[in-house]
Amino acid sequence: MNTYGVIARFNDPVELVHAAEKIRDAGFTDFDCHSPFPIHGMDDAMGLKRSKLGYVIGAMGLTGALFGFGLQTWIHSIEYPMNISGKPFFAYPAYAIITFELMVLFSAFGAVFGMMYFNSIPRFHHPVFYSDKFSRVTSDAFYVSIEISDPKYNEQEVKSFLDKIGGTDIEVLKDEN
Amino acid sequence: MQLFPRWTNNFPGIFLIGIFLLLFSLSSFIWYYGSPYYTDVGYAPTQPVPYSHKLHAGDMGIDCRYCHVGVEQSYSAVIPPTETCMGCHTYVKTDSEKLKLVRESWETGKPIEWIKVHMLPEYAYFNHSVHVNSGVACISCHGNIAEMEVVYQVKPLSMDWCLDCHRSDTPEIRPKNEVTNMYWTPPADYDNFVSSWVEQHGDERPVGDCQKCHR
């Protein structure tokens, strides 16, 4: 039975942002703020770095464009130079469309699957799901979770700290198997 | 509420491996079993008359063109009529049980219903004489017929297979008088032969035009 961490409920987005700022200033690093919708300004409040997802999408888009252009060039100039109405084999203006479409397609894959990768989803089993009250977080509740992996983690201190900054329904999450 | 057991966190890995294996095996399956190399090569129907190419063309050395007379003049190589058979079999093996159908056809005038082995679709135009007169050997497409007891399809006759030869750097040709030879080996100066042939005739292999074959 491993402890996972502590969760505490806050009343609204404003409280959650203030709590996040206090937790960040107290020096915690492995914590998260759960909310039913993305909260404006939360990244700063938590002290998160910019997402690196953009680089993944950019790289994928570039790959898609190069793949699209390369595929068409290879087909019509190398693999099967076919004479159609006397058009040139390397008719690069005509390749623009498919190059563009594949660039978009690949970047979309990069965005969605890259997002899944950075978020480590699908992850169906997670200790936070042991808390029944936590399930309201996808509807109207706002939660903070501090994980045991945090170097400053100490169960009693964290609980009293969260209590002090206004958290309610404080629970210690334990992995049950 | 915990809905799923812990092992389900391995789902992304399982899913990726599963998708990869599924796609890989599916495409390998179609690649192998759907290709003409599997579906067409080795087609060997039983002919109404148990005619042996091995005996006639191989052991006795009758030239292909003795029976397939059209091969140098027309698009079709011609399946020989009963008369061609009877040219010899009026004198040889006149009462063989195996030739019963041939004699019947000779008497009634009804042709023997040979079963076509090498089938091209109707939308593909193929001309035997053009190939043979350019020095493309029988064996290149039909295999070594002279050793076949029952004729079967050796090459896939797919479009890609046609194009392989049409697009290769060195056309698969030989001197015209060696076209029907099943045991010809390229001489030492074969490369010179090909390049001088191309120089003389030009490389007219249709590659980039659909309508050369699909008229």
Place this chain on the structure above:
Amino acid sequence: MMNNKIKSKAEIRAEKLLPGNQDFTTLTDDIAGVPEQKKTPIQWWLLFGLALSLLAIFAGSVGFLIWEGTGIWGINNPVFWGWAIINFVWWVGIGHAGTLISAILHLFRQNWRNAINRFAETMTLFAVICALVFPGIHVGRIWVAYWFLPIPNQMGMWPNMRSPLIWDFFAVFTYFTVSLLFWYTGLIPDLATLRDRAKTNLKRKIYGFFALGWRGGNRQWQHYELAYLVLAGISTPLVLSVHSVVSSDFATSVIPGWHTTIFPPYFVAGAIYSGFGMVMTLSIIARKVYNLGHIITLEHLDKMAQIMLLTGCMVGYAYSMEFFVAWYSGNAYESFAFVNRALGPYWWGYWAMIFCNVVVPQFFWFERYRRHIPFLFITSILVNIGMWFERFVIVVITLHRDFMPGAWAMYNPTIFDVSIYIGTFGLFFTGFLLFLRFLPMVSIAEAKLVLPESNPHHGHEE
């Protein structure tokens, strides 16, 4: 005055878009309440039954088409392209509103989109599926439809990448895939909401599976928001490219009436126009059946009507420019093609188009009509009839008068042209009704962003 407090901008905006006193809890209850209904409304069953029977007609007709070949259609010489391409372009056009609303309006931070974007995206998905049916079946020998794809094959043959028809295939295929990803990405947090609210174990597991274990942590939202923003960013040029590419099917040919450079923008405007028409039709029905008048408000309908007015005027402009260019070019064939549209044997098709697409939306200059629900409903249907006639005009009227008068002929659709077209409605509505029944038709997470208290800084505004 009960309330003397001066309202902030955000509060005024929220009141228009979400009237009544709503908070996170009531919003979730209202939206998630629809797929959670114990008893399915009788109207739903009636519509679903109708949709299923149309789907049966579709399956039967397409089956017969595959069995018999495209000879069962009314296509002839010179009208080689008939209802199949008309219906394809029509459905793809309808499929444009979804991504436009989701992507472009998201980039412009138009919060009013939040109530209708899910709706429109779903409509896009099923509309594009209906559209993709036609290039699939029009090849006749449907079992070789994979020739569209650049995959190695026994013929050693590749698609001609210089042909607009292949561009079209790539564009629509990419559009479908990106729309699907966009739609699903938007659904993930809502699926998590449904998972956490579900009453039975089976529902919890199914929603839980598709929610992918979403926990709503800001470390997740951070990447999620960026991914969503980028998807919106790349969908914007994509949605403009799709109908431009569809238009080049026509515009790159040398047929008088098709060979014009105005086609891409004109097609895109028409696509957005018909797409908004369809979103309007569907949202009026859905808000009525599910009593969601306080979430999909008159304000939303008004804004959609304004966009329809804009795009309606754009297509109207294009229709008149075509005539101007035909006259100005001095090309006799071009002039004939356009005179023949307006005054030829198919004059009724042309004037039906003008009436539905150009005349009717002029009422939207007046706020009264933009907020008159029965009028909006009828107009939105008329617009889609008009847009269907636009494609009829472009395809049939142009083709039936060839260069050579000896080839001239009339075009008569057969029962199978009609049944396949009607059948695609079955395909569309079956999918759409299943969506209404099992998934939230408004994005729960995004609808909350309209509430002023969702923004922690709203107190500091002004």
